[in-house]
Amino acid sequence: MEKQRYERPVILKMNTGLMNxxxxxxxxxxxxxxxxxxxxxxxxxxxxxxxxxSEKQIRRNMQNAKRIFKTRYPKVRFAWSYKTNYMNAVCRIFHQEGSWAEVVSGFEYQKALGNGVPGEKIIFNGPDKTDEDLIAAAKNNSLIHIDHYDELYSLIRLSEELDLHPRVAIRVNMDTGIYPKWDRFGFNFENGQAWNALTRILNSKNLDLVGLHCHIGTFMLSTNAYATATRNLCELAWAAKERYNKMVEYIDLGGGFPSTNTLKGAYLPGTDTVPSIDQFADAITDVVLTYGFRQEEMPTLVLESGRALIDxxxxxxxxxxxxxxxxxxxxxxxxxxxxxxxxxxxxxxxxxxxxxxxxxxxxxxxxxxxxxxxxxxxxxxxxxxxxxxxxxxxxxxxxxxxxxxxxxxxxxxxxxxxxxxxxxxxxxxxxxxxxxxxxxxxxxxxxx
Amino acid sequence: MRVRKNIATSDEGFLFNPTTGDSFSTNPIGTEIILLMKKDRTSKDIVDAICEKYDVDRALFERDLDDFTLQLKEFSLLE
Amino acid sequence: MQTSTLREKFNRPLVIAVTGLNAIDSPGPGVAVIRAIRECKDFDVRIIGLSYESLEPGLYMHDIVDKTYQIPYPSGGTDSLFSRLKYIHEEEQLDVIIPNFDAELYNFMKLSSKLKEMGINTFLPEIEQFNARDKMRLSEFGKKYGMFVPKDKIIHEKRELQKLEDDFDYPMVVKGKFYDAVIARSKDQAEKAYEKILAKWGLPIIVQEFIKGTEINIAALGDGTGNVISIIPMRKLYITDKGKAWAGVTLDDDNLIELARKFIEVTKWRGGCELEVMLTSDGKPYIMEVNPRFPAWIYLTAAAGQNQPASLVKMALGEKVEPFTKYEVGKIFIRYAWDLITNIREFQMISANGEL
Structure with missing residues (x-):
C-alpha cells in the first residue's frame, strides 16, 4: 500500500486573541x-x-512609468537612481530604456561613466562632492545639483579658477506636510534660502542655472506632497524668469515613489494603501500644466524614481x-x-x-x-x-x-x-x- | 507519556481540557497520535504506527514527536 | 406603495451579511443593525454574520444571526478579504454587506465595485468622503465648511508632546488613528497615553484640544447625493468607564439636526454615520469625531420611528427612499448585559472551521 503524505503533527491552543x-x-x-x-x-x-x-519586470515598470507621465505631459525624463541598485547590468537595462543616470557620489559617478552614460546625461546629487568630483562633472557637462552653500562657493571658486561653465541646479527642501521633513538636504524654500542661493547663481559669471531639484522624502504615501513640491519649484522657476529673465530647462521632482511593500507598523498592506504612479503623475503634471508657463517655456519634468521601478x-x-x-x-x-x-x-x-x-x-x-x-x-x-x-x-x-x-x-x-x-x-x-x-x-x- | 484521561477528543480534531477550560485543535496526524497516547501506547509503538502509515523518515518523525509531546506537556495535556 | 416592492422583487429572503457582532461592553453595532433590519416589514431576511473573533456574542445568537463566517482581519488586506467573501458568496449568495467597523471600512470601500460585479451590494461612503472626515483631517474639514472642530495636532514622536505644551492646555486628548482616546491631565499622563496608543495602533498619534460640554451623538443617513434620509440626535444618559453610552435619550434640537444636515449635504455622504458632538455651555456644537458607520445604539433610530439600517438596505438594493420627517422624542435606550449560554463545541467549531 502506498504511504500517505506526511505532515508534522501540530496542536494549537484556541485563543480568541489570535489572528484567525x-x-x-x-x-x-x-x-x-x-x-x-x-x-x-x-x-x-x-x-x-x-x-x-527579472529583466522583463524592470522593462515593464520603466515603460509603464514613462507611458503614464508622457501621456500627461510632453517633456518627461527619467534618471536611474544608482544608489537604489547599481549593479551595472541593472543600470544598463534602465539606460537602454532611455533613463539618464542619477548619482550621489564620485564612486557612482564613475560607475555611470563606465556604463557608457555621456557626461551631460548624468545628474550629480548629494552633499558629498569633492573638488575633483565637481571639476570632472563640470568638464563633462554633467548636471550638478548643489546641496549647500559650501558646495556653491566651492563651485564658484573652481569655475573661476579653471574657467569652467558648469550647468547647475539647486536642491530645494520644503514643508510638504509630510513627516519627517527632509530639511537636511538642499536649501530651504520657506525661509528664502533657496531664492538666495538662486540669486547667487544667477549673479555669478560662470554658473549656468538650468534646473531646480527637490527630493521630498522616501516611500511617500501622499500624492498631495508632490503637488505642493511641484508648485513650490514652479514658483521659484517663475520668479527666476520674471526677475532675471532666465527660464530653467527642467524641474526635477526627485524620487520617493513607494513600492507596494508593507512598511513595519503599517496597519494595512502596501498593496492596498500605496498610491499608484498614475496618481503621483496626476498630482505633479496638473500643477505644471496649469501654472501659467507658455507652451514653449514649459520645463522638462525630471524624475529620479528608484524603488518603484526595481523593487x-x-x-x-x-x-x-x-x-x-x-x-x-x-x-x-x-x-x-x-x-x-x-x-x-x-x-x-x-x-x-x-x-x-x-x-x-x-x-x-x-x-x-x-x-x-x-x-x-x-x-x-x-x-x-x-x-x-x-x-x-x-x-x-x-x-x-x-x-x-x-x-x-x-x-x-x-x-x-x-x-x-x-x-x-x-x-x-x-x-x-x-x-x-x-x-x-x-x-x-x-x-x- | 499519557494523555490525561479526562481530555475530550472529537473527530474534527478538537480537544477540550476540562481541568483548565482550554480548547485546542490539531491536524489529523496530531489527532491520531493523541488517540494512540490515550490507548497508552509507548513512544516506540507510536513511531512504528505512524512510520508504517505515512511517508516519513523515522528520525524526522521522532524529532517531530518529541516537539509535539513537549507542546502537549506545556499545554498540561499529559499526566 | 414602495414598501412592498422589495418583497415582490425578490420573492425570497434577502441575504444580508453584517459585521461587528461584538456586542460586548464596548460594543460593535452589528447586533443592533440586525435587530433593526429584522424588524422591517418590507422584506424577509437571512442574516449572515461576519466575525473576526470566536467569542463575538452575536455569532452565538441563533435567532439574530442565521450563520456566521469568520473573515480575515483588516490588516490582511483586500486580497485575502476578497477571496474569503467570494467563498462566502458561493455558499450564501449575498445580496448586501453592511460593514460596521472603522478599521475594516477602507477594505470594503476598495472592494465595493468588485463586490457589485459579483452581485453583492454595499452602501458605503466614497474613499474621498471617508478621508475627509478622518480624525487626522478633521480640523481641515471644519475650516473648509465653517464647522466647529477642536484644535488638533498630529505627532510622530514623543518629544513633540513637549512642544505642544505651548499651544495646548491640560487636559488634552491623546488619540489613535483608528480607535482609542485618552484624556491626559499632565505631561506624564500624556506620555503614557502616547506609548499605550502607539503600541496598539501605530503612528501617527493625534493630540486634540479638550472641549468641555455636553456630549451629544447624532446618527445620520445620507443617500450619497446630498439628501438626508434620517437624523436622530441622542444624549447619553449614562456612560461606562470606557466612555460608551449605556443609556441615552432622543432629543429635539434644530441646531443639532441642522449641523448633521450640513455635514451630509456638503460631503454628499452615502450610508450611515455618527457625529460625536460636544455642545459647549455657550451653545457651540463642536464636531469631535465623525464615525463613518452606524453607532452601536443604532436600534434607537428604529425605535424612534426612523429605521436607518433598513433604509440603508433598501438604498443598497437601488430602492428610492423618502426622507423621514418625524421621530419620537424622549425615546430611551438602556443597554443591558445578558449571559448567553452555549456549548464548548460551538466555540471549537467557529475557532477551527471559521463557520458556525
Whole structure:
C-alpha cells in the first residue's frame, strides 16, 4: 500500500486573541517559478541564498512609468537612481530604456561613466562632492545639483579658477506636510534660502542655472506632497524668469515613489494603501500644466524614481536551515539569509512565499537569519505552512536597496542572477569568495 | 507519556481540557497520535504506527514527536 | 406603495451579511443593525454574520444571526478579504454587506465595485468622503465648511508632546488613528497615553484640544447625493468607564439636526454615520469625531420611528427612499448585559472551521 503524505503533527491552543487563519491564505500560495524559471533549479544551479532579478519586470515598470507621465505631459525624463541598485547590468537595462543616470557620489559617478552614460546625461546629487568630483562633472557637462552653500562657493571658486561653465541646479527642501521633513538636504524654500542661493547663481559669471531639484522624502504615501513640491519649484522657476529673465530647462521632482511593500507598523498592506504612479503623475503634471508657463517655456519634468521601478523585479531565494521551538512556545525558523543580505527587513514586512505546495496546515512563526546576532530577524511574526529543514522560500520585492546596502558580515554575499526576456539566466554578480574578501587586507610583517 | 484521561477528543480534531477550560485543535496526524497516547501506547509503538502509515523518515518523525509531546506537556495535556 | 416592492422583487429572503457582532461592553453595532433590519416589514431576511473573533456574542445568537463566517482581519488586506467573501458568496449568495467597523471600512470601500460585479451590494461612503472626515483631517474639514472642530495636532514622536505644551492646555486628548482616546491631565499622563496608543495602533498619534460640554451623538443617513434620509440626535444618559453610552435619550434640537444636515449635504455622504458632538455651555456644537458607520445604539433610530439600517438596505438594493420627517422624542435606550449560554463545541467549531 502506498504511504500517505506526511505532515508534522501540530496542536494549537484556541485563543480568541489570535489572528484567525482565514486572514493569511494568500501568503501560503506557493511561488514555484520566477518568470518561467523553477526556483528549485535556480537554487541548485546558483546556490542558496540567491538574488534573482527579472529583466522583463524592470522593462515593464520603466515603460509603464514613462507611458503614464508622457501621456500627461510632453517633456518627461527619467534618471536611474544608482544608489537604489547599481549593479551595472541593472543600470544598463534602465539606460537602454532611455533613463539618464542619477548619482550621489564620485564612486557612482564613475560607475555611470563606465556604463557608457555621456557626461551631460548624468545628474550629480548629494552633499558629498569633492573638488575633483565637481571639476570632472563640470568638464563633462554633467548636471550638478548643489546641496549647500559650501558646495556653491566651492563651485564658484573652481569655475573661476579653471574657467569652467558648469550647468547647475539647486536642491530645494520644503514643508510638504509630510513627516519627517527632509530639511537636511538642499536649501530651504520657506525661509528664502533657496531664492538666495538662486540669486547667487544667477549673479555669478560662470554658473549656468538650468534646473531646480527637490527630493521630498522616501516611500511617500501622499500624492498631495508632490503637488505642493511641484508648485513650490514652479514658483521659484517663475520668479527666476520674471526677475532675471532666465527660464530653467527642467524641474526635477526627485524620487520617493513607494513600492507596494508593507512598511513595519503599517496597519494595512502596501498593496492596498500605496498610491499608484498614475496618481503621483496626476498630482505633479496638473500643477505644471496649469501654472501659467507658455507652451514653449514649459520645463522638462525630471524624475529620479528608484524603488518603484526595481523593487518588484527583485527576489531573494533561500532555504530553511533549521526549525526550533523557543522557550515561550513560539515556533522559530532559521533561514540561510538574514539582515546581512536582506537589509530592507529592517523596515518592511516582506512578503515571503513557500517555493512548493505544502499541506493546508499553517503555523505562526518567527523567521531568523543565520547570523549569530540577536537582531537578525527577517519577520517577527508570519504565518506559513509547516516548514522543514531544506524547504525553500521566496522573498518578494527586494530589488531596491538590498543589493547596495547589503553587508559582508559573518557570511559572504551570494550570487545575483538576471533572468533575461527569453528566460535565460545570467550571473550579474558572482558570489563572494574568501580570496575576494581578503584581497585588500594586508598583514604587517610582525604578524606574518 | 499519557494523555490525561479526562481530555475530550472529537473527530474534527478538537480537544477540550476540562481541568483548565482550554480548547485546542490539531491536524489529523496530531489527532491520531493523541488517540494512540490515550490507548497508552509507548513512544516506540507510536513511531512504528505512524512510520508504517505515512511517508516519513523515522528520525524526522521522532524529532517531530518529541516537539509535539513537549507542546502537549506545556499545554498540561499529559499526566 | 414602495414598501412592498422589495418583497415582490425578490420573492425570497434577502441575504444580508453584517459585521461587528461584538456586542460586548464596548460594543460593535452589528447586533443592533440586525435587530433593526429584522424588524422591517418590507422584506424577509437571512442574516449572515461576519466575525473576526470566536467569542463575538452575536455569532452565538441563533435567532439574530442565521450563520456566521469568520473573515480575515483588516490588516490582511483586500486580497485575502476578497477571496474569503467570494467563498462566502458561493455558499450564501449575498445580496448586501453592511460593514460596521472603522478599521475594516477602507477594505470594503476598495472592494465595493468588485463586490457589485459579483452581485453583492454595499452602501458605503466614497474613499474621498471617508478621508475627509478622518480624525487626522478633521480640523481641515471644519475650516473648509465653517464647522466647529477642536484644535488638533498630529505627532510622530514623543518629544513633540513637549512642544505642544505651548499651544495646548491640560487636559488634552491623546488619540489613535483608528480607535482609542485618552484624556491626559499632565505631561506624564500624556506620555503614557502616547506609548499605550502607539503600541496598539501605530503612528501617527493625534493630540486634540479638550472641549468641555455636553456630549451629544447624532446618527445620520445620507443617500450619497446630498439628501438626508434620517437624523436622530441622542444624549447619553449614562456612560461606562470606557466612555460608551449605556443609556441615552432622543432629543429635539434644530441646531443639532441642522449641523448633521450640513455635514451630509456638503460631503454628499452615502450610508450611515455618527457625529460625536460636544455642545459647549455657550451653545457651540463642536464636531469631535465623525464615525463613518452606524453607532452601536443604532436600534434607537428604529425605535424612534426612523429605521436607518433598513433604509440603508433598501438604498443598497437601488430602492428610492423618502426622507423621514418625524421621530419620537424622549425615546430611551438602556443597554443591558445578558449571559448567553452555549456549548464548548460551538466555540471549537467557529475557532477551527471559521463557520458556525
Amino acid at each position: 487563519k482565514f486572514g493569511t491564505k494568500t501568503e501560503n500560495e506557493p511561488v514555484t517559478h520566477i518568470e518561467s524559471v523553477p526556483v528549485k533549479s535556480l537554487l541548485s544551479e546558483y546556490g542558496s541564498p540567491l538574488f534573482v532579478i 518588484d523585479a527583485g527576489y531573494l531565494l533561500g532555504t530553511v536551515l533549521a526549525t526550533k521551538r523557543l522557550s515561550d512556545g513560539r515556533r522559530a525558523t532559521v533561514l540561510d539569509f538574514g539582515l546581512n543580505s536582506l537589509f530592507t527587513s529592517l523596515w518592511y514586512e516582506h512578503k515571503i512565499s513557500p517555493a512548493k505546495q505544502h499541506g493546508s496546515q499553517t503555523e505562526e512563526m518567527v523567521l531568523f537569519g543565520p547570523l549569530c546576532m540577536n537582531i537578525d530577524v527577517v519577520r517577527e511574526s508570519v504565518v506559513l505552512p509547516l516548514l522543514e529543514k531544506g524547504d525553500q522560500l521566496v522573498v518578494h520585492k527586494v530589488g531596491a536597496y538590498n543589493m547596495t546596502q547589503w553587508m559582508q558580515f559573518i557570511t559572504m554575499r551570494p550570487n545575483i542572477v538576471l533572468i533575461d526576456k527569453d528566460n535565460n539566466t545570467h550571473i550579474i554578480r558572482k558570489a563572494e569568495t574568501l580570496e575576494y574578501i581578503e584581497q585588500l587586507e594586508q598583514i604587517p610583517d610582525h604578524l606574518k
